[in-house]
Amino acid sequence: MDRIHKTARDPGGDIFIHGSCVTIGCIPLTNDKIKELYLFAVEARSNGQEKISVHIFPVRMSAKNMAALQAGFFNRPDLIAFWKNLQTGYELFKETRTICPISVSKKGEYIYQK
Known part of the structure; x- marks a missing residue:
């Protein structure tokens, strides 16, 4: 992380x-x-x-792969939340094909600016 x-x-x-x-x-x-x-x-x-x-991701962040991560790491809600946050940026890149500015909140969440 x-x-x-x-x-x-x-x-x-x-x-x-x-x-x-x-x-x-x-x-x-x-x-x-x-x-x-x-x-x-x-x-x-x-x-x-x-x-x-x-940019490094645990898997291709598709709905199917995210479901597999959630099933495999059901006892790690911290990782699941982190990966969901990564998925937001992943989907934004897939949509725009550009890397948007990224900042980090005090809680450690990535903030993606469109």
Whole structure:
């Protein structure tokens, strides 16, 4: 989760995306996929994009997948609430195909500005 909801004293601050399909708290991709992602990043930077955002979701946030998460984590209402909050941003992106400005409330909820 985020820094407001963290459980460890030091939740870390970086998530690395890399190849070799091996991980210790990172996001591993196959070597072919990391090469493809790298080329997209180079192209974006070459065309003036200064920041490359990465948004991570537990699943594709469809109604079916959300129902499966809720069933599997029925004893974790905190996670379900967090994922529902993520789903709002996910659906907004699907609708607009742009990343809207996002802020965080004092309670740790994401606030999506259309």
